[in-house]
Amino acid sequence: MLPFKTLIKIDKSLKLPVYQQIANCLIGLIQEGILKPGLFLPGSRLLALQLELHRKTVIAAYEELISQDWLVAVPRKGVMVAANLPVIRPRSFRKTVSAYDGEAAFSFHTIPTVAIPAKPVFTHTPLVVNDGFPDARLAPLGAWVRECRSVIESPRYFKLLMYGSPTGNEALRREMQTYLGNTRGLSITADHVMITRGAQMAIYLAAAMIIKKDDYIIVGSPNYFFADLCFEQLGARLLHVPVDEEGIDVDAIEQLCASKKIKLLYLITHHHHPTTVTLSAARRMKLLAIIRKYNLPVIEDDYDYDFHYSSAPILPLASADHGGNVIYIGSFTKSLGLSIRIGFMIAPANFIAGAASLRRLMDLGGDNLSEQALANLLADGTIERHLKKSNKVYHERRDLLCDLLQSRLGDAVQFTVPTGGMAIWLRFSRKISLKKLSEKARAMGLQITSGEQYHYGTTSQNAIRFGFASLNNKEIAEVVGILEKLVR
Known part of the structure; x- marks a missing residue:
């Protein structure tokens, strides 16, 4: 039997639940090739005894991995590693090294260092179905105002008024190191973190560092159109x-x-935009092998990782052994629900330094006030509490919308209930013109997209992203009622 007590490290001082720490460690062992497909794991009682934990904690970890398709429960035999995962050559039991240690394994544009001085859709329509935005009414506005006021009244605020670092506020980068380690399993330092004005800036900076004219890049079809x-x-x-x-x-x-x-390669592993699907565990394993084999640079866009309803999220590609090839991008704009453009990029330190030089050509420094306020809210637990509350509310709204769509629109629409995120990929019958539907809906006080951004070549998806998070229960019922009148 493998020395699981040595291989599985538990830190009870972390906010991450112990069962989730066990699950993450087992995923890492599968990805390292130590636990092979088809291998039966120790019974929950035996593993609990080895780890000196309660049996229910181990059972919870196994159930979590079964729900994510990493493990399979075999009646009267136990739990085994899913047989459909790729076989990987086992590695030694040495201490895990961060995938971001050392320099990036791929080539990218070298940006000349620029010297800088030491100082320095609104709408009148009552109801709107957006692309999948948070509800600003739930935002911790009071806490945000409090922290901004605290920063402004601080004796050191005059220093924050000067140009900040193009990599972002130092305090926020340190907090991000802890936050992303606890929530996404990323082994990083502040040198691997760059704060940007939203995820879109991070996408552009990362791509501009790598792409030259006529280079081939791979994207999904359909894909995030921006x-x-x-x-x-x-x-x-x-x-x-x-x-x-x-x-x-x-x-x-x-x-x-x-x-x-x-x-x-650009991809969205959780809640793909626009279809909302999540990349399966088997495909993640195979993709990681491809990334390492070809030293393939990857932008992993994980814009709303914090919102999952059916189970805990599968860890991002960035948390695994990718050979320094994955550039991980996310945003707090979706989490907070405020018009605050704060995104982030995680990459090897030399790539972050190059991206910072490029950013200086368009943005000499970040927003120190907002970034310092966010750092304080991460440190005191406000963000964590807000996300727990929002997840519960959005989960209820997703379920209500799905029930109403199924019961009142019937065969006129098709959809798969998303495991997380803030939108449903709603496909309409080919008999329905989304352009005409959109025009008629506006006349009835409802704004929806005509779906034109999801057209690829001559093929129309005839679908829209139905953002449910920003609508309360009454508004969801009103929207579905209008759509029912139009499609019937």
Whole structure:
């Protein structure tokens, strides 16, 4: 039997529940090739005895991994590692090294250092179905105002009024190191963190560091349209790979990597935009092997990781052994629900330094006031409490919307209940013109998209992202009522 007491490290001082720490460690052992597909794990009683924990804690960890498709429960035999995962050559039991140690394994543009001085859609329509935004009415506005006032009244605020670092506020970067370690399993330091004005800036900076004119990059089909526009503006040739119910087609990615020089892969592993699907565990494992084999630079856009309802989220690719090739991007704009543009980029330190030089060409420094206030809210637990509350509310709204759509619109629409996020990918019958539906809805006091941004070539998805998080229960019922009148 493997020395699980040595392999599974538990730190009860962390905010992350112990069962989740066990689950994350087991995922790491599978990804390292130490636990092979088809291998039966020790019984919950035996593992609990080895780890000196309560048996229910181990059972909870096993159930979590079963729900994420890493493990399979076999009647009368026990729990085994899912057989459909790729086989990986086992590695030694040495201490895990951060995937971000050392320099980036891929090439990127070198940006000249720029010397800087030492100092320095509104709408009148009552109801709006957006792309999937948070409810600003739930935002911790009082706490935000309090922290901003505290920063402004601080004796050191005059220093914050000067130009900040292009990598972002130092206090926030330190807090992000702890926050992302606890929530996403990232082993990083502040040198691996860059604070940006929203995730979109991070996407552009990362892509601009890597892409040259006529370079091939891989994106999903359909894909986040603002990312596509960004890559096209940089002169890239987009290779669209299908996205199905398990996420992006990893086999197709491998074929493209074998036949062409691919400079970048862009993907959304959780709650893909626009379809809301999550990349399966099996595909993640295979994709990590492809990334390491081809030294493939990857932008992992994880814009609303904090919102999961059915189970705890699968850890991002960035938390695994990717050889320093994954650039991880996220945003607090979705979490807070305020018009505060704070995003972040996680990458090897030398890539962050290069991206900071590029950012100086367009933005000499970050927003010290907002970033310091956010650092304080992370430190005192306000953000964690807000996310717990929001998750509960958005979960209820998702369930209500799904029930109403199914009972009142019937065959006119199709959808899969998303495991998280803030929108449903709502597909309409081909008999329904979304353009006409949108026009008629506006006349009835409802603004919805016509779905034109989801057209690819001559193919129309005839679908929209139905953002439910920003609508309360009464508003959701009103919206579905209007749609029912229009489609019936």
